[in-house]
Amino acid sequence: MCVTCGCGQDSQSENHHHNEFYAHNHEHQHEHIHTDVYNVSPNNTLLKLEQSILAKNDDFAKLNLSYFNSEHKVALNLVSSPGAGKTSLLEQTIKHLAAKHSLVVIEGDQHTSLDTKRIEMAGAYAYQINTGKSCHLDAHMVNHALPHLPKIYGGFVFIENVGNLICPSLFDLGEHLRVVVISVTEGEDKPLKYPDMFYSAHLVIINKIDLLPHIKFDIEQLEDNIKQINHKTQILRLSAATTDGISHWTNWLLLMQGNIFPPS
Amino acid sequence: MHELSLGTNIISILKQRLGKDINLLRAINLAVGELANVDIDSLKFWFNTILKEEKLYNVKLTVVITPAMAMCITCGLQFNVHSYMDTCPKCHNCTRDITSGCELIIESIEVNQ
Numbered sequence: 001m002c003v004t005c006g007c008g009q010d011s012q013s014e015n016h017h018h019n020e021f022y023a024h025n026h027e028h029q030h031e032h033i034h035t036d037v038y039n040v041s042p043n044n045t046l047l048k049l050e051q052s053i054l055a056k057n058d059d060f061a062k063l064n065l066s067y068f069n070s071e072h073k074v075a076l077n078l079v080s081s082p083g084a085g086k087t088s089l090l091e092q093t094i095k096h097l098a099a100k101h102s103l104v105v106i107e108g109d110q111h112t113s114l115d116t117k118r119i120e121m122a123g124a125y126a127y128q129i130n131t132g133k134s135c136h137l138d139a140h141m142v143n144h145a146l147p148h149l150p151k152i153y154g155g156f157v158f159i160e161n162v163g164n165l166i167c168p169s170l171f172d173l174g175e176h177l178r179v180v181v182i183s184v185t186e187g188e189d190k191p192l193k194y195p196d197m198f199y200s201a202h203l204v205i206i207n208k209i210d211l212l213p214h215i216k217f218d219i220e221q222l223e224d225n226i227k228q229i230n231h232k233t234q235i236l237r238l239s240a241a242t243t244d245g246i247s248h249w250t251n252w253l254l255l256m257q258g259n260i261f262p263p264s
Numbered sequence: 265m266h267e268l269s270l271g272t273n274i275i276s277i278l279k280q281r282l283g284k285d286i287n288l289l290r291a292i293n294l295a296v297g298e299l300a301n302v303d304i305d306s307l308k309f310w311f312n313t314i315l316k317e318e319k320l321y322n323v324k325l326t327v328v329i330t331p332a333m334a335m336c337i338t339c340g341l342q343f344n345v346h347s348y349m350d351t352c353p354k355c356h357n358c359t360r361d362i363t364s365g366c367e368l369i370i371e372s373i374e375v376n377q
Contacts (some may be wrong), residue, residue, distance in 0.1 A: 040374060045377050049277075049373060052369055054275065136266060136269075193351060196299075196348070200301055
């Protein structure tokens with residue numbers, strides 16, 4: 001049952017939405033590199049649409065962003081490979097900021113609510129989305145989570161995406177900021193192998209730096225590779241396990257909060 | 265596997281646009297940017313699977329790849345790129361922004377008259 005309107009359709013039903021949305025008109029003039037060729041059959045009528053395939057997702061993303069802005073909540077989309085340390089990072093973030101700031105987590109996993117339980121144990125509200133066969137969160141799923149969030153003005157909403165460096169890069173969830181978490185146990189060439197995700201990052205967190213003395217890993221090469229893909233992204237090194245560098249992350253969050261919602 | 269999700273989106277858009285005339289659909293023409301995060305073969309596979317499930321027959325999916333462009337922040341040059349690793353051909357810097365080439369667009373459709 002949809003918890004938004006009470007109907008029998010689930011949140012992933014194609015025709016299930018609560019807001020009007022419009023076709024996205026894409027005006028473009030460019031030369032085409034052809035892989036296929038359009039040939040209109042004589043019995044057919046050609047209708048020009050010029051509509052983004054992701055128009056529905058992007059419309060829900062706009063609704064989500066409107067919500068976050070109206071509630072003065074900084075929304076972050078955390079993405080990574082499975083096991084990079086997103087949940088551990090959130091646990092430490094809660095411990096360091098929850099005393100003075102409202103922190104809410106929207107948890108995305110294929111199955112289970114294990115991460116939701118960890119967030120609740122750390123001291124923050126968490127809402128679980130199980131994507132089932134889907135390999136990513138989309139804006140529609142996040143939109144259905146919004147009515148469940150505590151009605152507390154301000155603070156942060158962390159959307160912990162499904163562990164996957166490919167598919168989530170395509171789906172705007174309505175976040176203000178996208179944070180990619182990579183651990184030193186992954187390869188230095190990860191940004192080159194998954195450029196779409198790293199290109200979309202506002203911040204890249206290099207986690208598990210406590211393990212550096214024990215492994216062969218060139219962290220400078222990783223940072224060079226990140227910058228080769230995305231010259232604008234910021235990079236932080238930290239360890240969620242030992243909390244080394246956590247204050248740089250929490251300071252960054254507060255700086256972003258001040259930038260997005262300047263004090264009046 | 266997000267190509268399945270994209271294929272589902274395409275059908276959803278066209279059902280909304282055509283209504284009961286969806287059965288008159290005969291071709292879908294897509295424009296996909298060269299840097300768009302989608303595997304074309306996978307998209308075609310999943311889309312054809314969805315068409316069968318929807319009992320839509322004789323529908324052809326055509327995909328045209330559109331070029332990707334970038335602008336160098338250092339020297340201002342605008343140039344074609346084929347990957348996120350391409351640097352500016354003039355000053356060889358990585359300080360470039362992708363300005364187009366990530367689009368996923370339904371350009372047009374054909375319906376039987």
